[in-house]
Amino acid sequence: MKTKTKNIIKAIGILFIGILLGSFIFGGSDTPKSEHNHKTEQAVKTIWTCSMHPQIRMDRPGKCPLCGMDLIPLESYNSSLDANSFQMTTDAMKLANIQTMIVGSKQANKELRLNGKIQIDERELYTQSSHIPGRIETLKINFTGEKVRRGQKLAMLYSPELVTAQEELLQAYSIKETQPELFEAAKQKLLNWKIGKNTIDNIISTGKSIQQFPINADVSGIITAKKVELGDYVDRGMPIYEIADLSALWVLFDVYESDLPWVSVGDEVSYTVQSLPGETFKGTITFIDPLINPQTRVATARVEVKNSDDKLKPEMFVSGVIKNNTSKSASKDIIIPKSAVMWTGERSIVYIKSNLDNKVNFTLRNVILGPSLGDTYVIKEGIEDGDEIVVKGTFTVDAASQLAGKPSMMNVFVPKVNDDDIKNLDRISVSSIFQEQLNDVFKAYLKIKDALVKDDFEGAKQSAKKLAERLKQVNMELLKEKNAHMNWMSSEEKIKTSVEQILNANNIGEARMSFRYLSLSLTNVIKIFGINQTIYSQFCPMANDNKGAYWLSLDKEIYNPYFGDAMIKCGSTKQIIE
Numbered sequence: 001m002k003t004k005t006k007n008i009i010k011a012i013g014i015l016f017i018g019i020l021l022g023s024f025i026f027g028g029s030d031t032p033k034s035e036h037n038h039k040t041e042q043a044v045k046t047i048w049t050c051s052m053h054p055q056i057r058m059d060r061p062g063k064c065p066l067c068g069m070d071l072i073p074l075e076s077y078n079s080s081l082d083a084n085s086f087q088m089t090t091d092a093m094k095l096a097n098i099q100t101m102i103v104g105s106k107q108a109n110k111e112l113r114l115n116g117k118i119q120i121d122e123r124e125l126y127t128q129s130s131h132i133p134g135r136i137e138t139l140k141i142n143f144t145g146e147k148v149r150r151g152q153k154l155a156m157l158y159s160p161e162l163v164t165a166q167e168e169l170l171q172a173y174s175i176k177e178t179q180p181e182l183f184e185a186a187k188q189k190l191l192n193w194k195i196g197k198n199t200i201d202n203i204i205s206t207g208k209s210i211q212q213f214p215i216n217a218d219v220s221g222i223i224t225a226k227k228v229e230l231g232d233y234v235d236r237g238m239p240i241y242e243i244a245d246l247s248a249l250w251v252l253f254d255v256y257e258s259d260l261p262w263v264s265v266g267d268e269v270s271y272t273v274q275s276l277p278g279e280t281f282k283g284t285i286t287f288i289d290p291l292i293n294p295q296t297r298v299a300t301a302r303v304e305v306k307n308s309d310d311k312l313k314p315e316m317f318v319s320g321v322i323k324n325n326t327s328k329s330a331s332k333d334i335i336i337p338k339s340a341v342m343w344t345g346e347r348s349i350v351y352i353k354s355n356l357d358n359k360v361n362f363t364l365r366n367v368i369l370g371p372s373l374g375d376t377y378v379i380k381e382g383i384e385d386g387d388e389i390v391v392k393g394t395f396t397v398d399a400a401s402q403l404a405g406k407p408s409m410m411n412v413f414v415p416k417v418n419d420d421d422i423k424n425l426d427r428i429s430v431s432s433i434f435q436e437q438l439n440d441v442f443k444a445y446l447k448i449k450d451a452l453v454k455d456d457f458e459g460a461k462q463s464a465k466k467l468a469e470r471l472k473q474v475n476m477e478l479l480k481e482k483n484a485h486m487n488w489m490s491s492e493e494k495i496k497t498s499v500e501q502i503l504n505a506n507n508i509g510e511a512r513m514s515f516r517y518l519s520l521s522l523t524n525v526i527k528i529f530g531i532n533q534t535i536y537s538q539f540c541p542m543a544n545d546n547k548g549a550y551w552l553s554l555d556k557e558i559y560n561p562y563f564g565d566a567m568i569k570c571g572s573t574k575q576i577i578e
Contacts, residue, residue, distance in 0.1 A: 063477070086401040087359045096400075098393035100353045101340075103383055105332035111323050111374060112262050114269070114301070116253035118316040121304070124245035126219045130234045131194040134159030137212055139230050141223055141241065148217045154241060155215045157234070165189050166209035173204055193236075221245040249312055251283060251303040253320055257292060262371070263301055263322060264288075271303075271320035276311065285322075333370065334379040340391045341369065341377060342398060347500060350383065351390040351397050362390065362397050364408065366500060428487065430529050434478040439531040440470045441495075442552070445522055448502065449551055452515060452561035453568065457508040460515075464502040471496060487528055494521040512562050516549040523552060526577055534578055540571040550574070 048058040048071035061071050088096075138156035141148065148154065165186070172179070172186040190200055195213070203210060225242035228234060251271065255263050267285045283303035292299050303320075305312065342349050348369050354361045367382030383389065390397055401408045444467035451459035471492065479485045498521060501514035523537060536553045543549035543562035551561050558571045 085361050085363045086397070087361050088397070088400065089359055093360050096393055096396045098397060099391055100388050101337075101391050103334055103336060103385060103387045103389055105334055105385055111321060112259055114253040114255060114259075114271075114320045114322065116251055116271075116301075116318050116320065118273075118312050118314055118318060119250045119252050120224070120244045120246070120314050121248050121250050124221070124248055125224075126221065126243045126245075127239045128154065128215075128218060128241040128243055129237050129239050130157065130215055131236065132157065132159045132162050132213060133236045134162065134213075134234065136228055136230055136232045136234065139228075141226070144223050144226055146223045148220060148223060148243060150217055150220045152217045153214045154217055155228075156212045157215055158212050162190075162193065162195075162213060163209050163211065165193070166203055169200070169203060170207060170209070215240065217243065219243055219245065244314075246310065246314070247306070247308055249305050249307050249314065251305055251318055251320075253301045253303070253318075254296070254298040255288070255301050257297045257299070260288075260299060267322050269301075269303055269320045269322050271318045273312065274317045274319075275313075281305065334383050334385070335373065335376050336379055336383065336389060337376055337391050338372075340389050340394060341367070342394055347497075347504070351394060351401075352383075353388040353390060362401065364398075364401065366497065368500065368503065427530060428481065428484045428528050430484055431478050432532070434475070435529060435531050437470075437474045437478075438525065438529055439533070441467060441474065442522065442526065442531055442533075442535075444470045445518065445552065446554065448515060448518070449553065449561045450559075452508070452512060453559045453564055455508065455564040457505075457511060460508070460511050461503055461505070464499050464511075468496070468499050468503070471499070484529070488525070491521055491525045491528075495525070513544070515551070515561060516544060519549070519551045523550065523577075526552070534576060536573045537575040537577060538571050539574040540567075542567070542570055552577075 048061050058071055064071060088098075134157040136155055137158050140153050140155055169183075169186040169190060172183040176183040187200060191197070199210070221243040222245075223241050224244045227239045227241060234240065251269075253269070253271075263285065265285055265288060268282060269285060270280055270282050272280055283305050285301050286304050287302040289300040289302075336350070340350050348367050349364055350367055351362045352365050354363070365382055368380040370378030370380045398408045444463060447463035448460050448467065451457075451463055474488075474492070476485065476488060479488055495518060498514050498518035502511045502518070505511040505514060526535060533554065536556060537550055538553055538558060539548055539550050540560050540562050541548045543560075549562055553559070556573060558569050558573075560568050560570045563570060
């Protein structure tokens, strides 16, 4: 009985252990944990990006919409492939107080502040002169600022010549019947002195000459200057008074030479007068002086105003504001704060922000500045709608980029090209279409070279603008091999940099220095890809401060772009590029 009981207990124990082992081995296959992992596995998706443009994010493989390269999975992407970008964590960005903004297009409006004075309308300024010679016997107007009316008596004048002329009139009148021509001549002499017909008739009827004649005002206005004193002898036509009509005045604003492009005839000006606080006046610019004052470097913009209530006085100081649209078309412009721009003296740069995983990516970008609008700039080229730029802490980002060995304000603007770099480069096979597009760039380059040969600075800048347009039309998607793609992207940036330097050059000397870099970069490109033409690489040993400089030409004949007419034949052909 005891043995049977033990066997039963042993069997129960073995069964329990078996059940326990089974739960460990097979249990949990239908637990929520397994279901959770399955859902997580379904939620994970592969993100595809571009090694050259990490801001691109796609949910399927394909081509980069910017450069045409094959997209790669984000997991295999290494941010170090983007050599021009600098990364910063979100926390570091907050600690550095770096602020950004998303760029958008809007109308470019410039507010220009001007100072000026109220002046007499020159067309309403009249010089009252004497019509007859004589001595001033009486002055009816003795001070400036007095109002006069047209026809009002200003002075009395004694004229011996006029007394003699009256005696001649009376004598001629006595023999009028026999010598009418003499009478008419004597009468006309008085009329020429502006003696009225009624006065002449009065002299004839009384038979006596008038000893003193009045000088009457020819116009109404304010006496602004008194030219004579009592007892002075005046000749015919000599000025006695200056009279100004102040019912219409000019407001003359000083426009500095740098502000002249933003002021046009027809612009509305809102202005205030210091002596009339609280009042605002409006007017329209009717005339801009075509001459600049050589001492003050300002021109004058004129606003014509009515002054029927005599509020405004000549010589009052005024302050005006012009608000105008600087856009030349109905399209809107990209406008960014000045704090976002760093100016190196040769180039203007900004930092573009993009998000990469849990970090922030900053990329330096060159921009071409348009007009200044106070605290902002119009951007001609380099930024598009939707770009996010750094607007505060730009120098902090640039310093961090420089410490990381990335392109920065201090080390990006000079193309990293040496004269020796053009000697040994392997040719890469590319499509004929790409070569044709590259040839269009080369043709624009030749136009720059020809302009520099002719010492034509403006022509060189115009041709550089055309080259920039041709450069944009080169299609990177035609480069299928990664080696070709990488070579082009590196060279394209150097060419673009040199072209921008020519466009921003202040004189032909600066343009020629940038042309040297352009020539070296383009020589590299042509040696690598070819353009199906025979090209001569030519060299001037005296250019670049006697260090020498290369240029490209289709002609064996030497035409030196670095010295122009001064030493047009200086140089020699160093290499023929087939």
